Amino acid sequence: MASKRHALVTGGGSGVGRAIALALAGVGIPVTICGRGQDALDAVCAENNLIFGVTADVTDEASLVALYETAQAARGPFDIIVANAGMAGSSAAHKTSLADWQRTIDVNLTGSFLTVKPALSSMAKAKGGRIIFVASVAGLKGYSYVAPYVAAKHGVIGLMRALAVEMAKTGVTVNAVCPGFVETEMLEESVARIVATTGRSDEEARASLMVTNPQGRFIQPEEVAAAVLWLCSERSGSITGQSISVSGGETW
Secondary structure: OOOOOOEEEEOOOOHHHHHHHHHHHHOOOOEEEEEOOHHHHHHHHOOOOOEEEEEOOOOOHHHHHHHHHHHHHHHOOOOEEEEOOOOOOOOOHHHOOHHHHHHHHHHHHHHHHHHHHHHHHHHHHHOOEEEEEEOOHHHOOOOOOOHHHHHHHHHHHHHHHHHHHHHHHHOEEEEEEEEOOEOOHHHHHHHHHHHHHHOOOHHHHHHHHHOOOOOOOOEOHHHHHHHHHHHOOHHHOOOOOOEEEEOOOOOO
16 A cells, blocks of 8 residues: 555544544555644644645635645655545524535535546546545435535535546546544534534533434544545455445444
């Protein structure tokens, strides 16, 4: 696996992105992580000297093009792209503003497309590579009060399937990992919203989310990273177009 020369992980400053970057660097792959906060990126870079941080906004095409140019000039072309950056809000659909809807689509769906677009031609010419979208079980089923997020993540799954077919004869695989509720900063934000809007205790709010997992627990970021690491391995070359649920049995 270390023969892969360079990986990109968006949203790499925290949570699942951080875990994925550390997993890839842990097997000897140089990793460029990006996000909007340099301090968070620097903290992850300090954990492994094969990780390099560049600020970028996944909703801005020019920002990502500049990221590619900077990172590839320093460390070579990307062989692995992990489109992980995402965000979620919460409100009833009829109370969701167009601005909130658009922002969610921009970050989760359009941002995923803009993340991988610059790599498609070069990976096809190189006859190999790995593209992995970090989607969600929300891309495989419905949830109430997060309609924009569910729509965006379903879109990510559709994008993945289209690219998998398009790239099938090039040696490039395209897949998605679909976690359930993962114990990250984003989960804590969701818990805080539930507490604020319902008056439940922190423990009750966490339990209301955990109950969706048949194993009765939250997914750990390292479990998602392990699935990504496997999809990046040489022996996963026949796995493409798949949505791999990392959810304790919530979806399949």
